[in-house]
Amino acid sequence: MSEDHTKINYEFLDSTKNFIYEARETGKTHSSFQYEIMLFYSIRNGDIDGVRKALDLYKESGLIIGHMSDNQSREIHYWAVATIAVAIHYAILGGLDESEAYQLSDQYIQEIDYLQTMEECIDYLCEKAIELVSKVKENNIPHTYSDLINRCMHLIHINLHSRLKIEQLSNALHVSRDYLSQAFKKETGISLHQYILNQKLDESQKMLSSGMTINETSYTLCFCNESHFIQLFKKKYGITPANFIRSLEKF
Known part of the structure; x- marks a missing residue:
């Protein structure tokens, strides 16, 4: 100001x-x-x-x-x-x-x-x-989303360091797995699984930018293994985590 x-x-x-x-x-x-x-x-x-x-x-x-x-x-x-x-x-x-x-x-x-x-x-x-x-x-989470989807997104946000499963989210929200999956896809246009993955990958960029190693990032965000994380990262961003880190070092 x-x-x-x-x-x-x-x-x-x-x-x-x-x-x-x-x-x-x-x-x-x-x-x-x-x-x-x-x-x-x-x-x-x-x-x-x-x-x-x-x-x-x-x-x-x-x-x-x-x-x-x-x-x-x-x-x-x-x-x-x-x-x-x-x-x-x-x-x-x-x-x-x-x-x-x-x-x-x-x-x-x-x-x-x-x-x-x-x-x-x-x-x-x-x-x-x-x-x-x-x-x-x-x-912000768009106002057009229902309270159920907003609460689901909040649970995902605060549990990104866990191995998130749709069953766990649906149980926490007291709805069936199928109902939550269908409602999420209907309101957001993407699957719940893809949303979780996108959030983890977006968070991985922040972690790598803060100085965490590829292995630490992969482990913290509960990817199956480092190779799987690298593959998914490259698929979404068109660049490997290693090259992403190198690009940061140029600035």
């Missing part, structure tokens, strides 16, 4: 036992819920321009935040963590895999712990809003 977003003005409301009365007297209340909806719906929809527009609205209007603690440092962190929690939930609704989303949530909250000022928090959250919506846009 640009440094301009650190210029978002903010104000915490004072502690009061009668919030409605004080709001009527002072004219000050929380920032508009419509701005929040625009921001979080844009994250859910993978709409990067929408997120930027929502942040610009906050820049124009400023933030008015409720009173959450008499300790200013805690108040800043409470607000930042609450904002992250909601954003992560909308990212999941947008199709970002749950395991990746919650891992991001943990990472963001740990990093928030080190921020000292509200200005730092605002700048950080603006940056992470763009990062999160970008991940939704790039990695």
Whole structure:
């Protein structure tokens, strides 16, 4: 994000036992819920321009935040963590895999712990809003898929290091093997077996790029053997894993 977003003005409301009365007297209340909806719906929809527009609205209007603690440092962190929690939930609704989303949530909250000022928090959250919506846009599961298929894809994603069998997936999802296979093919256009294989091969590229050997990658992803992995990799990408690694070394 640009440094301009650190210029978002903010104000915490004072502690009061009668919030409605004080709001009527002072004219000050929380920032508009419509701005929040625009921001979080844009994250859910993978709409990067929408997120930027929502942040610009906050820049124009400023933030008015409720009173959450008499300790200013805690108040800043409470607000930042609450904002992250909601954003992560909308990212999941947008199709970002749950395991990746919650891992991001943990990472963001740990990093928030080190921020000292509200200005730092605002700048950080603006940056992470763009990062999160970008991940939704790039990695989301299409909304057209049913809940069953979405849950199936999630199970595959978090179990790529296992020898995945369709029977295991169908049992975990409480449907028959044939029903799951037919539903998956009908909704996605490819067989469940091919989808699992594609996911493993896509993950193998990331592993090889991170420095893992061909043998380590093949073993971790539970291919039958290294030769079988090499054969499948070449069939999908038109290049052997060894040549893929060499191509990375040129950059």
